[in-house]
Amino acid sequence: MNGKIIAGFLVLTGLVAGIAMYWLQVYAFYDEAKFTPGAEIMLTSVESGQPEAILAEGVTGIDSDSSPIRFRACFKTPMTQAMLTETYRIYPAPTPLLAPGWFDCFDAEAIGAALESGEAIAFLGQANIHPGVDRVVAVFADGRAFAWQQLNGDEGNE
Structure with missing residues (x-):
């Protein structure tokens, strides 16, 4: 049971980090x-x-x-x-x-x-x-x- 929680946490952390990197590269640093x-x-x-x-x-x-x-x-x-x-x-x-x-x-x-x-x-x-x-x-x-x-x-x- 502990292994599933840790694996789920790692997958979720990786997903959030990937979304954040994408957003930072495509949207965050641009201004008009x-x-x-x-x-x-x-x-x-x-x-x-x-x-x-x-x-x-x-x-x-x-x-x-x-x-x-x-x-x-x-x-x-x-x-x-x-x-x-x-x-x-x-x-x-x-x-x-x-x-x-x-x-x-x-x-x-x-x-x-x-x-x-x-x-x-x-x-x-x-x-x-x-x-x-x-x-x-x-x-x-x-x-x-x-x-x-x-x-x-x-x-x-x-």
Whole structure:
């Protein structure tokens, strides 16, 4: 009888710990991203090399203090891809990172496929927004756009 109680306790403890770990990874550390009005999304200018605010509508995003690569954002821009490519830096190796399932406007696999096919173009938002991390913005021809942060390999070069 004692063995059943101890085994039940161990199973229950493992189940509670597993649920807690899942919740902590998927929900606990994310907050709504804070955007400055008029400067919600920035792209790096080809000419000046400095980030500049672009026109963005309906910006929603998530971020976390626990990791600099947890940032994701979705928005629309009235700016065309042609205008953006003439004005802002193209990002050479964009790799959209997966977002939590509950942040359903951001589909990293679809964005990645669109980048590979040329349907979307990736731009440098801000270099080294955190040490070794760049903000990347992908823009589709219809104005849909997505932002994320990814490692750039320059951790010690800031």
